[in-house]
Amino acid sequence: MQIQGKTALVTGAGRGIGRAVCRELMRRGAAGVVVADLDGDLARATAAELGGLGLQCDVADPAAMTGAVAAAERHLGRLDILVSNAGFGAIKLDLDDALSAPDATWQRMWDVHVMAHVRACRAALPGMLERGSGCLVNVASAAGLLSQTGDTPYSATKHAAVGLAESLAITYGDRGIQVSVICPQYVATAIIGADEGTAAGSMPGVLTVAQAATAIADGIEQGRFLILTHAEVLGFFQRKAADYDRWLGGMRRLRDGLRSGGFLKTKS
Numbered sequence: 325m326q327i328q329g330k331t332a333l334v335t336g337a338g339r340g341i342g343r344a345v346c347r348e349l350m351r352r353g354a355a356g357v358v359v360a361d362l363d364g365d366l367a368r369a370t371a372a373e374l375g376g377l378g379l380q381c382d383v384a385d386p387a388a389m390t391g392a393v394a395a396a397e398r399h400l401g402r403l404d405i406l407v408s409n410a411g412f413g414a415i416k417l418d419l420d421d422a423l424s425a426p427d428a429t430w431q432r433m434w435d436v437h438v439m440a441h442v443r444a445c446r447a448a449l450p451g452m453l454e455r456g457s458g459c460l461v462n463v464a465s466a467a468g469l470l471s472q473t474g475d476t477p478y479s480a481t482k483h484a485a486v487g488l489a490e491s492l493a494i495t496y497g498d499r500g501i502q503v504s505v506i507c508p509q510y511v512a513t514a515i516i517g518a519d520e521g522t523a524a525g526s527m528p529g530v531l532t533v534a535q536a537a538t539a540i541a542d543g544i545e546q547g548r549f550l551i552l553t554h555a556e557v558l559g560f561f562q563r564k565a566a567d568y569d570r571w572l573g574g575m576r577r578l579r580d581g582l583r584s585g586g587f588l589k590t591k592s
Contacts, residue, residue, distance in 0.1 A: 325459045325502050326545055328353030331400035333393060335383050335444065336410030338366025340513040340520065341463070344537035345407055350374050352541060354405075358396040362410070383410045383440035384432060393447035402455070405544070406448045408441045409463040409506075417474030419579050430477045437464075437481035441488055449496070456500035459544060462489045463506040466554065469561045473579045493549055504543055508553040511536045529554070 332349050336342040338361030346357050357376040361367035364380025371378030377399045381392045397403050412433075418424040441462045452458025465472070468482030489505035497503060510530040512520055520533055531539075536553045543551030552558055564571040 325405065325457075325547065327405070327541060329355050330404035330459075331356045331358075331396075331402060332405040332407060333358045333360065333396040333400075333403055333444075333448075334407040334409055335360045335381065335389075335392070335440070336463075337361055337407075338363045338370055338378075341508070341511055341533050341536050341540075342407070342409040343370050344533035345409065345540055346370060346374055346376070348534070348537040348541045349405070350376075352545075356400045358392070358399055360392045360396075360410075383408075383444070384435035386439075386443050389440055389443040390447040393444055397451060403448050403451060404457070405459040405461065406444055407461040407463070407540075408444045409461075410440060411437055411463065411465070413472075413478050414475040417582075419474045419582055422476045425475075425477050433477040433481045434484075437478075438484045438488060441485060445492060449501070452501055453496070453499060458500065459502040459504070460489075460492055460496075461504045461506065461540070461544060462492075463508075464489070466507050466509045466552075466557045466560075468505075469507050469557065470564060471575060473575060473582060489549070502544075502547055504549055504551050506540055506543070506551045506553070507557060508536055509557055511553070 327349055332354055334342050334346050334357060337346050337359040342361070346359055349357055357374055358379060359367045359371040359376055360379045360381040362380070362382050364378065367380060368378030377395070379392050379395055381388045383389050393403065414425065445460050448458065448460065462485055464485040465482040467479045468486040472479040486505055486507070489503055493503035512527065512530050512532050531553055539553040540551055
């Protein structure tokens with residue numbers, strides 16, 4: 325889908341990848357953007373910068389999520405592109421207990437990483453299907469194809485997000501709906517404790533938010549389902565599929581290395 329002239333709603337867009345995506349969409353000629361974020365002040369600040377509408381929205385709240393889509397449709401006249409981006413990671417990784425996270429953490433991640441996509445797409449699809457055109461973009465993670473050592477709820481829910489996007493593409497792909505799932509590795513955002521002002525190339529394997537947004541927008545315009553901001557993820561994914569047992573052994577070695585302060589290479 326060409327971005328020029330299209331309208332968009334982006335969640336989790338008060339900062340980080342979401343804000344950078346909003347900027348990139350407008351740079352490519354989008355007709356308008358609605359910015360939704362848990363932090364309403366950040367959402368409004370990003371929207372003011374871009375001449376859009378800012379909304380406070382907890383994507384884990386069903387009414388708030390569907391309300392944000394409705395508000396975007398009212399403000400923009402129609403919704404062409406939905407970028408369901410909001411997400412979060414564990415505060416503390418546990419390399420020795422895959423089941424250490426409490427049920428509340430599991431539920432919150434399920435609501436944010438999976439059900440927020442479900443509810444947003446459910447709300448946006450009727451208008452898109454009526455027009456026979458639309459683009460659903462769900463942001464998952466490389467952890468949804470590989471794994472995130474030490475954060476089981478994150479890995480499990482990101483895998484579910486990828487599976488959801490596949491189902492959407494299978495069901496609606498021949499009805500004018502373009503579906504994409506984004507699976508980034510490390511991007512310089514607060515989720516990895518990085519400064520968004522980090523210069524490109526200053527942290528090996530870490531992209532700036534602008535670099536990630538460019539790759540995402542390119543993928544949308546090229547109509548790709550699987551959008552990888554980090555090209556190397558494809559090779560990792562192929563090796564995992566080719567020999568699952570060997571890959572698991574490698575991940576155990578990675579876990580052991582992380583105990584000595586190694587660098588994690590899967591989480592967005």
